[in-house]
Amino acid sequence: MKDTFTETVLEVRGLTTTISGKRGEFTAVENVDLTLKRGETLGLVGESGSGKSLTGLSLLRLVPKPAARIAAGSVVLDGIDLMSLTEDQMRQVRGRKISMILQDPQTSLNPSFTVGSQIAEALALHTDTPRKSLRDKAIEMLRRVRVAAPEHRVDAYPHQMSGGMRQRAVGAVAISCAPDVIIADEPTTSLDVTVQAQYIRLLQELQRESGMGIIFITHDFGIVAKVCHRLAVMYAGQIVETGPVAQIFDQPLHPYTRALLSSVPKLHGQIGRLPSIEGTPPPLWDRPRGCKFSPRCPLADHRCRNEEPPTVDSPAPDGSEHWARCWKPEAI
Amino acid sequence: MKKYIGTRLIESLAAILVITILVFALTHMSGSPVDALLPQDATQDQIDALVAQWGLDQPLAVQYLTFLKNALAGDFGDSLKWRGYSAMGVVLDRFPQTLLLGGVAVAISVIVAIPLGVMAAMNRNGPLDRGAQIFSLFGQSVPQFWFAILLIWFLAVALQLVPTSGSGSWRHLILPAIAMAWFQIAALSRLTRSAMLDVLDAEYIKLARVKGVREARVVWVHALRNAAVVPLTYFGVLAGSVLTGSVTIETVFSWPGLGWVAIEAIRARDFPVVQAVVVIFAIIYIVSNFLVDILNAYIDPRVRS
Numbered sequence: 354m355k356d357t358f359t360e361t362v363l364e365v366r367g368l369t370t371t372i373s374g375k376r377g378e379f380t381a382v383e384n385v386d387l388t389l390k391r392g393e394t395l396g397l398v399g400e401s402g403s404g405k406s407l408t409g410l411s412l413l414r415l416v417p418k419p420a421a422r423i424a425a426g427s428v429v430l431d432g433i434d435l436m437s438l439t440e441d442q443m444r445q446v447r448g449r450k451i452s453m454i455l456q457d458p459q460t461s462l463n464p465s466f467t468v469g470s471q472i473a474e475a476l477a478l479h480t481d482t483p484r485k486s487l488r489d490k491a492i493e494m495l496r497r498v499r500v501a502a503p504e505h506r507v508d509a510y511p512h513q514m515s516g517g518m519r520q521r522a523v524g525a526v527a528i529s530c531a532p533d534v535i536i537a538d539e540p541t542t543s544l545d546v547t548v549q550a551q552y553i554r555l556l557q558e559l560q561r562e563s564g565m566g567i568i569f570i571t572h573d574f575g576i577v578a579k580v581c582h583r584l585a586v587m588y589a590g591q592i593v594e595t596g597p598v599a600q601i602f603d604q605p606l607h608p609y610t611r612a613l614l615s616s617v618p619k620l621h622g623q624i625g626r627l628p629s630i631e632g633t634p635p636p637l638w639d640r641p642r643g644c645k646f647s648p649r650c651p652l653a654d655h656r657c658r659n660e661e662p663p664t665v666d667s668p669a670p671d672g673s674e675h676w677a678r679c680w681k682p683e684a685i
Numbered sequence: 686m687k688k689y690i691g692t693r694l695i696e697s698l699a700a701i702l703v704i705t706i707l708v709f710a711l712t713h714m715s716g717s718p719v720d721a722l723l724p725q726d727a728t729q730d731q732i733d734a735l736v737a738q739w740g741l742d743q744p745l746a747v748q749y750l751t752f753l754k755n756a757l758a759g760d761f762g763d764s765l766k767w768r769g770y771s772a773m774g775v776v777l778d779r780f781p782q783t784l785l786l787g788g789v790a791v792a793i794s795v796i797v798a799i800p801l802g803v804m805a806a807m808n809r810n811g812p813l814d815r816g817a818q819i820f821s822l823f824g825q826s827v828p829q830f831w832f833a834i835l836l837i838w839f840l841a842v843a844l845q846l847v848p849t850s851g852s853g854s855w856r857h858l859i860l861p862a863i864a865m866a867w868f869q870i871a872a873l874s875r876l877t878r879s880a881m882l883d884v885l886d887a888e889y890i891k892l893a894r895v896k897g898v899r900e901a902r903v904v905w906v907h908a909l910r911n912a913a914v915v916p917l918t919y920f921g922v923l924a925g926s927v928l929t930g931s932v933t934i935e936t937v938f939s940w941p942g943l944g945w946v947a948i949e950a951i952r953a954r955d956f957p958v959v960q961a962v963v964v965i966f967a968i969i970y971i972v973s974n975f976l977v978d979i980l981n982a983y984i985d986p987r988v989r990s
Contacts, residue, residue, distance in 0.1 A: 448897035
């Protein structure tokens, strides 16, 4: 985890995505700033409904239409602001420069097409691979994601493969055009633990080979500790704290991060009840005023409940960015 | 795939065999044809002679085997109503007309209903979707014969675009084909719409978009291929209803097809012809379902294994 990454590949500023529904229009992703360097893995952590996945989809401009809408912000990928592209230009960026691994391997491959043809489709779209060698390329991709007997699997249909194998195939689709950035949306949640560990190792190897940046969406701090270099904690649509993983694990600034960390079981910790966070996250259409976490925060006072908290910086010893959005950052 | 087709084939043949038993049993349960054939004051000798001639004095099992043997050779006996013609001859004479009308109606409905259903799903709750919904509601709730009469009144009588009834040219085909396709479009387009809506929410559709696949291809290839199984399966049922439905349409438009033959034969208790018609109907029904099963397996690899 001592790697230093210098070249910024993805810079997100002020990303705001709204959803309109029966309750009117509300903000589901608010003013999100993210920076991702080449070769780096950024963990995006939060409870369900905190806006992690929607943030991921917003980066690809694939928010569910017509309900969701990207209202503001810039997403600069490798020098290009994705928000300024036409839909057709954006389509050429997807899969080629930025890709995504979806959550559920059971359903994220098309059951009607062979695995090989689904990999080849991306290659045919974005590379000038001749038609004849598409199949060979697909086999090569399956080999890269360590699928056994790729020459046979290339003609298999998704239902003929195991869950772990399918998720590898989804990975093969994502890396097929060597994108700069991959968004992995809880890619291991539905895999069992040993397969999960293998898959995470695979992602790390692929990252070392290609130097791609990964945004790893998860709610599992164990995975964060294992794979992520930096961490962004999301709560109710906002990033409440971001910084290097080691730094945050050591000195969390935000009470929410602190609470999340203390609810993770530890191998050498005390025996007893795991602490949990009181209450539930607010529904996005009815977020509290001031600090969004204030209703559940043991430290919250009048100001927390009424005024939007400021961003508090507390750079890591090596000077890397670490800040939290809080009135009472604890570690300072 | 071969094994799958083999299994389906055996099932289909078994179904046809069961239908011959039913057909045989039903015609024998609906009263003796002797009463219909002979005048009321026929003598016992005349009756006995006729019974012997038709083999009606044999045990039922023997009668059935004779019936089956002849049926396999396409021989259902001579028509009682159309003297001098064999039952199969009467049926085969009219069959091409029904096949033509049914085929055109099915073609129209597929060409209209599938795109309509897909576009309705794409514009969910939009004006096109609402329009298609109203159209379907009419299609499924308005009786076919009444709609057929409206068509005649409007297109044939008021606008004089096409002949009111009869057969002979492609212009005669237009009204009955539209009348027949109407109901199918209503059903098929709704089914396509709901199947598409299910599929469009799937993760693999998201993955296709993540890959940068063009939206048109996402919809018409990635989604429709998976959604098609539902309307296709219903299509097997429809193909059958085209034939039975043809009874109404053929009557209204005086279309000389099998439906009309069926009605006439039933009225005259012409049981050889009724048997031939029913067996032919059943075979078409089974064959179309067999084809649909194979198409399904072709489209959806999960069905194959």
